[in-house]
Structures are given as C-alpha cells and as structure tokens.
C-alpha cells in the first residue's frame with residue numbers, strides 16, 4: 001500500500017515543510033502550518049507551490065534565453081486602460097494594463113464588489129468588453145446591485161461560477177478585455193485534491209487565472225479577502241503572483257474608504273484614493289481637507305489642525321483631544337493615530353513642557369474617520385492635548401506641522417511646501433512649523449519655512465517656526481500659559497510681529513542654527 005505523501009504548508013507565507021512544527025521556519029508565524037496532499041505540478045511547470053497551469057506558451061521551458069541589449073528591448077506596447085474612476089486611476093498611475101493582474105484586498109464589507117462593479121460599468125461605457133466572474137454572489141444579487149448603481153450595461157457580462165475550468169471556458173468564449181474575479185478564494189480546481197479555500201487551491205487558481213489573463217491579454221482584477229489580522233488569506237503567496245496589489249481600507253461604521261497601492265509594477269506606490277460610500281455606491285473624494293474639516297467647531301478647546309500627507313496629497317485633518325480627571329491607572333483611547341506615539345507625546349508634554357497630562361485619562365482622535373499616523377502630526381496632537389487640559393482653544397486659523405522628539409524639540413518633516421500650500425488654500429492664516437536651517441529667501445535673509453523659499457508668498461501666510469514644544473505652546477496660547485497653568489486667554493506680548501488670527505498673539509521665533 002502506498003502512503004499518501006503530504007506536506008505542511010504555511011497559511012501566511014505559502015512555504016512548504018516536510019514536518020509539522022509550531023512555528024513556520026520561513027516567516028516565523030505561529031500555528032500556521034497545515035497538512036495537505038502533495039500534488040505534483042502537471043507537466044512539471046508551475047513552480048514551487050505545485051501549481052496547475054492552464055496554458056503554456058509553445059516551447060516554454062525549452063526556448064533559449066538569448067541575451068539582448070536593454071537599449072534594443074521594446075517598451076510593452078499595450079496602452080493602459082483607464083478605469084474612468086479618477087481616484088482609482090490616480091492610484092494605478094493611469095489605469096489597468098492589458099495582460100496584467102491586480103489583487104484588490106480588503107475586509108468584508110469595505111466595498112470591493114461595489115467598487116469593481118462601478119469600474120466595470122465605467123469601462124463598459126467606454127466600449128470595453130467586461131466579464132465579472134461571480135464566485136460568491138448569485139447573478140441576480142449582482143443584477144440588483146448593478147441596477148441600483150446604474151451599472152447593468154450591455155457590455156458587462158456575468159459568469160456565475162467557482163470552477164476554474166468553467167471560468168476559463170467563459171473567458172475563451174467571451175474574449176473580454178477586463179476580467180474581475182470576485183473572489184479568488186472562492187475559486188477552486190477539483191483536480192488538485194486539496195480542499196476549496198486552502199492555500200494550495202487559492203494560489204494554484206490565482207496562478208492559473210493570471211496566466212490565462214496574460215495569454216488572453218485581458219486586464220485581470222482578483223478580489224482577495226483580508227483576515228482579521230489584516231492579511232490577505234494566503235497573502236504573500238498571492239502577492240508575488242500579481243503585478244499590482246491594492247488595499248481597500250475603511251471602518252464599516254464610517255463612510256470613508258481609502259484605496260492604496262501596496263505593490264505596483266507599472267507605477268509608483270504610495271498614492272491614495274479616497275472614496276465615500278453612499279446610496280449610489282462609492283463616490284471619489286476630490287477635496288478631502290474640506291470633508292475632514294467640514295464638521296469642525298472652530299474655537300473649541302481640545303482641537304488642533306494637522307496636515308498629514310496621504311500618498312502625494314497633503315490633507316488637513318482635525319485632531320481632537322479630551323483630557324480626563326487624574327487617575328491611578330490612566331488610560332489612553334486613540335483613534336486614527338498610533339497609540340504608542342500618543343503615549344510618547346503625553347510623556348514629552350509632561351516632562352518637557354510642564355503640561356501635566358501623564359496621570360490623566362486621555363482620549364485622542366482624528367475626526368471624520370481619517371487616519372494620520374505620521375510623526376508630522378505630533379505638534380497638532382500636543383496642541384490639542386494642552387488645549388483640552390487648559391480648556392483654552394487653539395487659534396482657529398492656525399495649523400501645526402512638525403515631529404516632536406524626546407527632548408521636546410520640534411523636528412523637521414518632509415513635503416512642507418505641499419502641506420502649507422494646502423493650509424493656505426483652505427483659508428488658514430498661519431502655521432506652527434519646525435525651524436528651518438540653512439535656506440535663504442530671495443532677499444537674502446534666513447527663510448523661516450520651505451514655502452517662503454519656494455513660493456515667496458510669506459506675506460499672506462504667517463509661518464511661525466518653533467524650535468521646541470515649549471516655544472510652540474507659547475506661540476499658540478501665549479507665554480504665561482505654558483508653565484504653572486496660568487490662564488491663557490488674552491495672549492502674551494508680541495515679539496517679532498507675527499500674530500495668530502482669531503486667538504492669542506504669537507512670538508515670532510527665529511530659526512535656530514545647529515540644532
């Protein structure tokens with residue numbers, strides 16, 4: 001009797017091991033190894049995961065790899081297919097490439113199916129033949145949604161199937177230019193022997209679909225579910241199979257959704273598309289700053305405006321803080337920021353600026369469901385906390401940009417021009433900024449910020465360089481406020497002439513050299 005040969009495959013990284021162990025030797029994840037039958041790859045092609053390949057180019061594996069001068073290699077000719085959804089096209093650097101594969105990952109309920117239905121409708125309206133492989137929902141469920149979104153156009157076809165071979169047949173019959181498979185985890189190939197949904201099935205089917213899309217020169221989008229800990233099921237195993245990995249994120253209790261390119265072979269990663277989920281599906285957010293600041297109660301204590309950079313855009317967000325009573329076990333509730341970072345800032349405020357928040361419950365949140373985890377928001381978080389503790393508002397026309405260090409120093413951050421230009425566009429009159437070193441304005445004096453250097457528009461917008469947290473609090477609230485808890489209202493004396501509109505006057509701190 002022959003013994004059934006098996007391997008132990010890691011559900012996180014896809015690597016196979018001969019013996020079971022508590023921890024994957026490849027990626028280090030615990031309890032991620034699962035036993036599965038070892039199936040030899042048909043024809044020996046398909047690589048280390050034992051993948052089935054639907055179609056191989058003639059002579060594959062035997063053709064000579066003839067070296068050519070890179071200068072003589074043609075650029076891939078096929079033009080990008082714009083999706084017609086501006087926020088998505090920006091993330092994709094123009095659109096989907098025929099013959100390429102894109103993986104769209106996200107938690108259930110974020111709106112992946114909705115987004116892709118809208119993409120198909122938009123591309124069909126532009127004359128593309130589109131196929132939606134419905135592996136999870138029935139065609140009539142999709143029809144109902146499509147009808148509501150006005151996406152039931154004649155050029156959008158639906159194939160209801162979970163079977164790899166019948167999906168291939170549908171693609172051969174229709175010859176679509178765009179294929180969406182929703183979701184790749186629901187597709188299986190019974191000939192593989194492993195159970196549907198297992199990592200071996202998902203990676204083999206994904207590989208087969210990618211190969212099929214390449215030979216059909218169709219743009220393929222695979223939907224992939226994200227598990228609780230934020231990983232695509234079979235995550236790394238799928239990521240290396242595709243050209244582009246998009247992550248669709250959003251809290252299901254708010255309408256805001258963010259689309260990010262995690263990997264992109266045909267363009268830069270780091271761009272973010274923003275959407276709002278509404279009655280009519282997903283609508284791109286062209287002006288996120290106005291959205292995030294829309295409900296702001298300017299002049300209320302505990303609120304400060306930060307300018308994080310999302311992808312290549314600077315976005316204004318409101319940081320809100322509420323400092324509670326002293327407690328023997330002070331708690332920290334943080335939304336939209338890195339909780340560890342907030343704990344760090346609480347300690348620095350306490351030690352370096354005399355703002356005694358360390359022994360109190362602290363609630364910090366970025367309003368409107370936005371996320372702003374970058375250190376450039378540190379200064380705004382500190383202002384919001386100090387403002388809440390003293391029950392004194394931050395001047396409403398002021399934004400704060402800068403990282404705060406353990407020594408209480410305000411450190412420089414990138415993309416200042418972008419950040420300050422956006423603040424100016426939204427009607428803010430001044431910005432607390434880190435001190436600028438070295439650069440000169442056109443008139444030859446040291447520049448106080450990057451905007452002054454580049455745009456020479458300092459007149460309309462006051463840039464208030466603060467070398468330290470202490471200086472920043474003095475500028476925002478007035479000098480007497482900072483140590484000893486004196487009442488902040490009324491403002492302190494003005495040195496250097498810069499004034500913060502609508503609030504306390506500000507001492508104009510000159511840039512310091514050699515910090």
Ligand code: TYD
Nearest residue numbers: 108109110111112113114277278279280281
């Ligand atoms: P869905 O696209 O099914 O999410 P996913 O494919 O990522 O699981 O949509 C999820 C939610 O969006 C669902 O709870 C209903 C809501 N929704 C709207 O609010 N407006 C709409 O127009 C549509 C189509 C869905």
Ligand code: MG
Nearest residue numbers: 112113114182
């Ligand atoms: Mg779905």
